Amino acid sequence: EPEVTQTPSHQVTQMGQEVILRCVPISNHLYFYWYRQILGQKVEFLVSFYNNEISEKSEIFDDQFSVERPDGSNFTLKIRSTKLEDSAMYFCASSPGTGNTGELFFGEGSRLTVL
Amino acid sequence: EDKVVQSPLSLVVHEGDTVTLNCSYEVTNFRSLLWYKQEKKAPTFLFMLTSSGIEKKSGRLSSILDKKELFSILNITATQTGDSAIYLCAVRRSGSARQLTFGSGTQLTVLP
Numbered sequence A: 001e002p003e004v005t006q007t008p009s010h011q012v013t014q015m016g017q018e019v020i021l022r023c024v025p026i027s028n029h030l031y032f033y034w035y036r037q038i039l040g041q042k043v044e045f046l047v048s049f050y051n052n053e054i055s056e057k058s059e060i061f062d063d064q065f066s067v068e069r070p071d072g073s074n075f076t077l078k079i080r081s082t083k084l085e086d087s088a089m090y091f092c093a094s095s096p097g098t099g100n101t102g103e104l105f106f107g108e109g110s111r112l113t114v115l
Numbered sequence B: 001e002d003k004v005v006q007s008p009l010s011l012v013v014h015e016g017d018t019v020t021l022n023c024s025y026e027v028t029n030f031r032s033l034l035w036y037k038q039e040k041k042a043p044t045f046l047f048m049l050t051s052s053g054i055e056k057k058s059g060r061l062s063s064i065l066d067k068k069e070l071f072s073i074l075n076i077t078a079t080q081t082g083d084s085a086i087y088l089c090a091v092r093r094s095g096s097a098r099q100l101t102f103g104s105g106t107q108l109t110v111l112p
Helices: none
Strands: A005-007 A010-013 A019-024 A031-037 A043-050 A053-057 A065-068 A075-079 A088-095 A110-114 B003-007 B010-014 B019-026 B030-038 B043-049 B056-058 B061-066 B071-076 B085-093 B106-111
Touching (some): A005 A088, A019 A031, A019 A088, A019 A110, A043 A075, B019 B106, B030 B071, B043 B061, B043 B071, B071 B085
Parallel strands (some): B010 B106
Antiparallel strands (some): A031 A043, A043 A053, A065 A075, B003 B019, B019 B071, B030 B043, B030 B085, B061 B071, B085 B106
């Protein structure tokens, strides 16, 4: 069964460093998302991406964050200068275009630890 | 701001018990409500509900939506230890690019 894959599964970084989290969405999907889950808290929406541009973003998704689909298969989340409070599990998700149930398919997540 | 509240926050039962998980919501231009199961990492999809009163069923799991009272329930009958997980409720607005607003989840523990 097709799945969303994410790398790395865990990344440890120093505060102020840049990190890039990578995702390969399901191949025929058109909508891509990043969510995050701080330990013990809710899953929170960060950004959605469609037709090579951001379609929506939350207030969490500030100038430190950016997304890119560099090569038609990967979908990346970059955090320019990490802060301690960026420590979280980051989930990538994708969904098909028309005719689907609205279901999002989630990857296994990338755990980011900022020291 | 969209709001999703789940109850109880945690629940411990024994195998064979039936459980009911609750989700209430406030959302502008409601489109759908989704239930996910989160065992270790990725939330996996269970149900999507858009219409009131129509039960969705998959094996021992079932769910129903009440759009008048703004809530949904997820029932699990004859629980098994493999049902132990966090159950997440999420809502989606109309016109939104399919983003979801999640509740805090219900942590279900099924003891043998």
